[in-house]
Amino acid sequence: MRFSWLKSAGLLAVSAAGLVVGGLAWLLGAPHVADVSWAAGTAPVMLVVAASIIQSLRRGAMGVDIVALLAMAGALGLGQYLAGVIIALMYASGGALEDSARARAKRELSSLLGRAPKVATRYAEGGLVQVPVEALRPGDLLLIKGGEVVPVDGLVVSAEAVLDESALTGESLPVSHPTGQRVRSGPLNAGPPFELRALSTADDSTYAGVVRLVRSAQASKAPFVRIADRYALLFVPLTLALAGAAWLLSGDPVRALAVLVVATPCPLIIAAPVAIVSGISRAARRGVLIKDGAALEALARAHTLLFDKTGTLTSGQARLTAIETDGLQDPEELLRLSASLEQASQHVVASSIVTSARERGLSLTLPTGVEEQPGAGMRGEVEGHLLRLGSPAWAGGSEVLTPWARAVLRRMGDEGTSGVFVSVDGRLAGALLLADEIRLEAPRALRLLRRAGVKRFVMVTGDRAEVAEAIGAALGVDAVFCEQSPEEKVRTVLSERASGITLMVGDGINDAPALAAADVGVSMGARGSGAAAEAADVVLLVDRLDRLVEAMLVARRARSIALQSVVVGMGLSLVAMGFAAAGMLGPVAGALLQEGIDVAVILNALRALGGKGLSAVRHGLSEQEVGHLRREHVELRPVLERVQSLADRLDALGAPQQKSELLELDGLLRERLLPHERRDDTELYPPLARLLGGEDPLGPMSRTHREITHLGRLYHRRVEGLGDQGLDALEQRELRGLLYGLGAILQLHFAQEEELFDAVS
Numbered sequence: 001m002r003f004s005w006l007k008s009a010g011l012l013a014v015s016a017a018g019l020v021v022g023g024l025a026w027l028l029g030a031p032h033v034a035d036v037s038w039a040a041g042t043a044p045v046m047l048v049v050a051a052s053i054i055q056s057l058r059r060g061a062m063g064v065d066i067v068a069l070l071a072m073a074g075a076l077g078l079g080q081y082l083a084g085v086i087i088a089l090m091y092a093s094g095g096a097l098e099d100s101a102r103a104r105a106k107r108e109l110s111s112l113l114g115r116a117p118k119v120a121t122r123y124a125e126g127g128l129v130q131v132p133v134e135a136l137r138p139g140d141l142l143l144i145k146g147g148e149v150v151p152v153d154g155l156v157v158s159a160e161a162v163l164d165e166s167a168l169t170g171e172s173l174p175v176s177h178p179t180g181q182r183v184r185s186g187p188l189n190a191g192p193p194f195e196l197r198a199l200s201t202a203d204d205s206t207y208a209g210v211v212r213l214v215r216s217a218q219a220s221k222a223p224f225v226r227i228a229d230r231y232a233l234l235f236v237p238l239t240l241a242l243a244g245a246a247w248l249l250s251g252d253p254v255r256a257l258a259v260l261v262v263a264t265p266c267p268l269i270i271a272a273p274v275a276i277v278s279g280i281s282r283a284a285r286r287g288v289l290i291k292d293g294a295a296l297e298a299l300a301r302a303h304t305l306l307f308d309k310t311g312t313l314t315s316g317q318a319r320l321t322a323i324e325t326d327g328l329q330d331p332e333e334l335l336r337l338s339a340s341l342e343q344a345s346q347h348v349v350a351s352s353i354v355t356s357a358r359e360r361g362l363s364l365t366l367p368t369g370v371e372e373q374p375g376a377g378m379r380g381e382v383e384g385h386l387l388r389l390g391s392p393a394w395a396g397g398s399e400v401l402t403p404w405a406r407a408v409l410r411r412m413g414d415e416g417t418s419g420v421f422v423s424v425d426g427r428l429a430g431a432l433l434l435a436d437e438i439r440l441e442a443p444r445a446l447r448l449l450r451r452a453g454v455k456r457f458v459m460v461t462g463d464r465a466e467v468a469e470a471i472g473a474a475l476g477v478d479a480v481f482c483e484q485s486p487e488e489k490v491r492t493v494l495s496e497r498a499s500g501i502t503l504m505v506g507d508g509i510n511d512a513p514a515l516a517a518a519d520v521g522v523s524m525g526a527r528g529s530g531a532a533a534e535a536a537d538v539v540l541l542v543d544r545l546d547r548l549v550e551a552m553l554v555a556r557r558a559r560s561i562a563l564q565s566v567v568v569g570m571g572l573s574l575v576a577m578g579f580a581a582a583g584m585l586g587p588v589a590g591a592l593l594q595e596g597i598d599v600a601v602i603l604n605a606l607r608a609l610g611g612k613g614l615s616a617v618r619h620g621l622s623e624q625e626v627g628h629l630r631r632e633h634v635e636l637r638p639v640l641e642r643v644q645s646l647a648d649r650l651d652a653l654g655a656p657q658q659k660s661e662l663l664e665l666d667g668l669l670r671e672r673l674l675p676h677e678r679r680d681d682t683e684l685y686p687p688l689a690r691l692l693g694g695e696d697p698l699g700p701m702s703r704t705h706r707e708i709t710h711l712g713r714l715y716h717r718r719v720e721g722l723g724d725q726g727l728d729a730l731e732q733r734e735l736r737g738l739l740y741g742l743g744a745i746l747q748l749h750f751a752q753e754e755e756l757f758d759a760v761s
Contacts, residue, residue: 011048011092015041019085038081045088046072067239071260075587078257083587087264090595117151123195133202140198144189152185152205154196162191176624235570239263239577246581254587258580262590263573271565271598271605278608279558287542288551295537298520300555301501305454306493306514308506309461309471312524312545313442316507318349318434320356321417323641324408325430327649331641334430336362338389338422340382344370349420352434359634377420388423395421396428404648405431416470436467438474440758445546446475452552458496460489460504460514489514505548522548558608565601572597626757629684633750636676639668640746647739655726662719662735669712673746680753681705691760701756704749711742 018041026034049069056065068091075084119130123141133151136142141157144150150163161177165187174190177183182199186207202208239260247256276293283290290296310316323331339357342350344367357364367387370380377390388395392405401409405421408431412419417435421428446457457477461468461484468482481492490513496502497519504511504518515521515536523536524543540547576593579585585593642665653661685698692698718735727735 007048008092008096011045012089012096014044015085015088015092017041019089022082022085035079035081038085039076042072042076042081042084042088045091046076046084049091066236067260068264070240071257071264074253074257074260078253080254080257080587083257083261083591086588086591086595087261090264090591090598093599117149120151121145121148136198136202138198138200142196142198143193144196145193146189146191148189149207150183150185150187150189150196151207152196152198152202153200154183154185154198156181156183156194157197158194160191161189161194161196163187164190235263242577242581250583252583255581255583258585258587258590259577261587262576262580262585262594264591264594271569271601272562274602275558275562275565275605275608278606279554282558282609283551283554286547286550286554287540288547288554289539289541290551290555291537291539295520296555297559298501299503299538299552300559302503302520302552303453303455303500304458304496304502305449305456306458306460306496306502306504306518307477308511308514309459309463309468310436311507312505313459313471313475314436314438316436318352318418319437320352320432321435321437322433323430323645324404324411324419324433325645325649326402326404326428327652328427329424329429331430331645332360332362332638334422334424335360335432336364337382337385337387337424338420338432340364341367341370341378341380341387341389343367344380345372345378349418349434353420353432360638361635386425389420392421392428395423397423397426402428408433413466414470416464416467438471439545440755441544441546443475444755444759445549446477448546448549449552452549452556454552455500456496458492460484460492462489486511486513490517493517505545522551554608561605561608565605568604569597569601626760629757630754632676633754636673636750639665639673640743640750642668643739643743643746647736647743650727650732650736650739655724658726659722659724662722666716666719670716674709674712677705677708688756688760701749701752704745704752708742708745708749711738711745714738715742 018037018039022034022037022041025031025037046069049065049072053065053069068087071087072084075081075087117133120133120136121128121143122131122136123143128143136152142151142154144161156177156179159179161181161183162174163177163183164174175187183196184207185200185202185205243256243259243263246259247253273293276296279296280290280293283296290299307313320335323335325331325334335353335357339354339362342353343364354364365383367380367382370378372378373390373394377388377394379386379388381387388397392401392409396405405428408419408421411417412433415433415435417433419434420432422430422432450457456479457475458479458481459468459472459475459477460481463482465482468480472480481488484492489511493502493504493514494517497517501519503520503522504514505522505524506512506515507524511523515523520538521536522538522540524540524545538548538551540551573594576585576590576597580590646661646665650658681702685702689696689698715735715738718731718738
């Protein structure tokens with residue numbers, strides 16, 4: 001890169017010096033000295049162009065550079081030295097602009113390399129010691145000082161860590177991480193010193209993966225695409241034919257030279273690579289690493305997207321989605337007892353259950369007599385209750401499955417969820433349903449990708465059919481291929497490639513062959529030691545699917561600008577060639593005109609460095625504000641589950657319990673849920689509306705608030721005068737329908753709000 005810049009700068013200096021010295025000599029009345037100076041400024045550039053063309057011809061390629069060579073050689077041969085040096089200056093200035101754009105992109109990509117930490121501060125028996133980052137091991141306790149880069153992935157031990165993650169994610173505001181939260185390596189400590197418990201070595205950390213990817217991108221042998229060269233087969237013969245015709249018809253070789261001069265798109269043939277490399281630079285600033293110009297061009301033209309499911313469209317982690325009970329067990333109490341027992345298990349599902357209980361603020365106790373049966377479940381004692389958790393056969397023992405248990409199994413099959421059945425003191429009391437939830441940003445990302453021009457979405461996954469089809473239906477993808485091996489994924493990608501340019505998005509090792517088979521492979525996340533990141537052409541350094549939308553918009557803008565520069569520049573050159581062939585434009589005037597055209601299109605190409613981001617939303621909510629809003633939803637989630645659970649169990653409850661639970665739910669709605677909805681409508685939505693713009697962007701959401709309030713009011717009127725005799729059959733049916741309706745609206749509304757919070761975070 002440095003040699004290329006020095007060569008371009010040297011040629012620019014020689015041609016500029018030749019033009020200036022020659023001009024001064026001509027003004028001082030020394031035309032011979034002027035001609036020599038102009039020729040001396042032209043010859044070195046001409047030799048470099050000739051060498052470049054010879055190298056291209058050896059590779060079997062021919063570009064429009066040959067027109068520049070013929071123009072400079074013709075100018076020297078016909079004594080048009082001033083025209084020759086102007087052409088040389090054009091070519092040299094174009095090369096300097098290209099190298100400048102490349103250098104800027106290199107700086108964007110290399111900004112991560114320069115920040116790589118070399119040493120870290122580790123706690124030792126004698127206090128704090130500085131050690132090389134290569135010496136860090138999982139379990140080490142580190143002190144991250146203010147202004148230092150986090151050297152390895154780890155867990156925050158201090159009360160809080162405030163990190164500047166802009167180098168990795170492009171987010172401008174510092175992010176606060178509380179005790180126990182995992183943080184990636186690479187961010188800058190933007191707050192006071194904090195303690196970190198290392199979870200990986202430096203080589204296995206996120207930041208090291210990013211560095212490897214950047215170095216791989218910089219070492220890529222793929223050339224930057226010169227879109228203008230695609231037109232060379234047409235443009236070069238046309239130019240030579242027109243120049244020959246002008247000479248033949250006029251008998252004046254100077255006219256042929258004039259045609260060659262105005263047809264010399266020296267910087268123009270560099271305008272397209274400038275736009276492409278500027279697009280790569282722009283994407284890097286937003287946390288998307290595009291490895292070469294060919295990948296950016298293909299990304300811009302893709303119309304079919306294939307996605308892996310787990311970790312790409314979904315979070316990749318099981319979360320509690322529902323608590324089903326037999327009608328006798330309180331859902332919250334069932335979760336609390338189950339989570340208390342699951343504390344003793346290392347299973348990933350156990351971790352999800354414990355996390356859900358803690359998010360709800362439930363108090364867990366230590367279990368005793370714990371036994372775990374691999375593949376079946378576990379049992380133990382919690383607060384004097386004997387619990388069994390696992391499959392229906394394990395939890396229920398010899399007990400015949402009750403109708404509610406069979407209904408739960410049907411629901412699990414229909415929704416593609418998994419479940420942990422729970423028995424309490426020998427009675428099958430309930431089930432905890434878990435699912436790999438769709439990423440919050442995924443629905444919006446797919447809508448924006450379709451708006452950006454993607455015609456077909458295909459989900460390719462190794463998961464079982466019922467799970468894959470449920471996720472596919474929820475996201476509205478066009479096709480679902482399930483239970484696919486890595487080899488079958490490759491065949492699916494190749495099949496889709498037959499109908500157009502394809503993108504394959506994945507994150508697992510089993511996705512790597514499919515990523516390599518696609519026109520453009522896109523890897524989620526930055527764990528560069530993974531096969532997926534190595535096989536991909538594009539790596540989303542931020543683990544968010546909507547960054548793919550930004551990458552595609554940047555790629556399409558860069559390619560559009562590149563094509564615009566080529567088409568407009570060559571079109572103007574063709575018009576000027578016509579005037580030159582008619583004798584209306586001489587070589588010097590033509591060279592000056594062409595210089596203006598080429599500078600204009602190169603400046604136009606540099607516009608690819610800018611442009612708007614994903615949307616016009618002015619992101620004004622901090623991570624802390626969004627976190628607070630999400631915590632409110634987590635705290636209200638038990639109320640939503642109580643609505644569903646009570647509707648399911650209403651017929652099975654006796655009159656006293658029926659009245660008690662109906663009135664208890666009425667209190668929860670009036671004291672917690674409805675005030676929350678009113679606060680959202682009056683305090684949260686107005687500032688959100690200003691962020692989103694438009695006349696009334698949250699009008700439909702406010703309408704949902706009014707419907708929730710209306711249903712809550714109807715429910716209160718139905719239960720406030722309820723007698724001890726309970727509900728009759730008709731009242732039960734009407735109230736159950738009301739509860740199901742309220743529950744469905746609340747579930748939909750919460751999902752919409754959480755997607756909205758994610759969009760403005």
